[in-house]
Amino acid sequence: MHRHDGHDACRTDAHDMLARAEAVCRARGLQFTPLRREVLGAVADSGKAQGAYDIAERLSAPGRRVAPVSVYRALDFLMEQGLVHRIASRNAFIPCAYDHAPGEGVIFLICRTCGAVDEASTQEVEDGLERTLERAGFTPTHSILEVEGDCGLCREQKRTP
Amino acid sequence: MHRHDGHDACRTDAHDMLARAEAVCRARGLQFTPLRREVLGAVADSGKAQGAYDIAERLSAPGRRVAPVSVYRALDFLMEQGLVHRIASRNAFIPCAYDHAPGEGVIFLICRTCGAVDEASTQEVEDGLERTLERAGFTPTHSILEVEGDCGLCREQKRTP
DNA sequence: CGCGGGTTTGTTACAGTGTATCACCGCAAC
DNA sequence: GTTGCGGTGATACACTGTAACAAACCCGCG
Known part of the structure; x- marks a missing residue:
């Protein structure tokens, strides 16, 4: 990644x-x-x-x-x-x-400390999401998935300052 | 729901x-x-x-x-x-x-036609998301999951106008 | 070469979203 | 009473995004 x-x-x-x-x-x-x-x-x-x-x-x-x-x-x-x-x-x-595969979703990992934004694939998430949407009778056209938190490096730096 | x-x-x-x-x-x-x-x-x-x-x-x-x-x-x-x-x-x-369970995530289902917003639980999504985040070495504090599309009723109305 | 039509950019103005600051009010505690 | 604190009012401002029109640019075509 x-x-x-x-x-x-x-x-x-x-x-x-x-x-x-x-x-x-x-x-x-x-x-x-x-x-x-x-x-x-x-x-x-x-x-x-x-x-x-x-x-x-x-x-x-x-x-x-x-x-x-x-x-x-x-x-x-x-x-x-x-x-x-x-x-x-x-x-x-x-x-x-x-380059994303066509139709592939993206997760944005936003570090609240350093402000960097990383991308991750949604492959593992997609299954559950599709089932959830289907159960709700909802037909998706576009998804936004943004996670805020601490990236690995910032977490390390906090532990050993 | x-x-x-x-x-x-x-x-x-x-x-x-x-x-x-x-x-x-x-x-x-x-x-x-x-x-x-x-x-x-x-x-x-x-x-x-x-x-x-x-x-x-x-x-x-x-x-x-x-x-x-x-x-x-x-x-x-x-x-x-x-x-x-x-x-x-x-x-x-x-x-x-x-009432959401503490720590439970929410998915917002936003209908682009009627503008209504429904909520769904992330239970099925959470597993994959956690694995993905862990693999990325990312510690989450807050997630946003918003899906735009057509809700069931709007989809029906489009089929039979 | 000059001309016409599409795309890109510049410029101005404005609409929409959100925050900072300070003053005032009401109420509870001392 | 008065002191302190949370909530509200009011003004001003910063930030985000779009509309509308004019000017510059590019490219093909006669």
Whole structure:
């Protein structure tokens, strides 16, 4: 499983992310514009979930202002392409750590201490969830599964300070 | 399972909710003030999730304005007491349909058609979730599980219009 | 080359969501 | 009484997200 622990500089894959995004867009005949690249870079370049306004501020410079609305549009695009996830409980965004199988669900593991967000597969959860939904007579279209807690590294650091 | 289908007027339990809330507060030595009662009533009195501003507007009248901040405070209190749930994906609030076992998780089933929100237990889901979290070395403190889709009644109505 | 049509971005304005702060009130305890 | 504390009112503000329109860009086509 990929680690976004936020303790060491976990930006090794920012470059990979950009390469993957470029490939995805090319394959789908979509534009991977400079702005979209920058927004994805900003999201991928930090170990923790970023708010849209944080990203806007980060991309802005004395000579150049990036408005939040532009960031939102880029994020919408990136989410449609599955390159970025939105964390509903934080109003924040993270890069997608890997290619998900189509229809596969994701669990977001949000560390309340270091703020890093990891992804886990829902395979083991899906069975029970499907049964529960069926019993309730409910037909799902989209699920959100977010767990807050302490990641392994933060737990260790608390034990041995 | 309790039905909050929103098709018929599902307010039968609004009165029960208030009675239960009163009992809970008395048992815990907390104040169930008129404002808190009204806010809980407004949340319980509608089949669908209510935004804080909706509630504020609903409680306001020509001679009396209830500010959103007051509603938020009441909602915070009600959530702490487990009488109201927050739906993160909608920024909205629903009454808690039943007494949950301590530590028991909840799944929110959100109908995208009628807007009703039902609750289901996570018992069948919990096993897989625990295993997944353990494998990831993650210690959970709080989980959010929200599923969007079509409830049984809305699905029927779509089939036979 | 210039033109037309789609997409992307910039800009402004605004709607919706949530919090901070301080003042006031009511009530219980001392 | 007055002191303290929790609850409420009121204002202001920060944060999150969207609507609408104009300008820039790109690309194919005549």
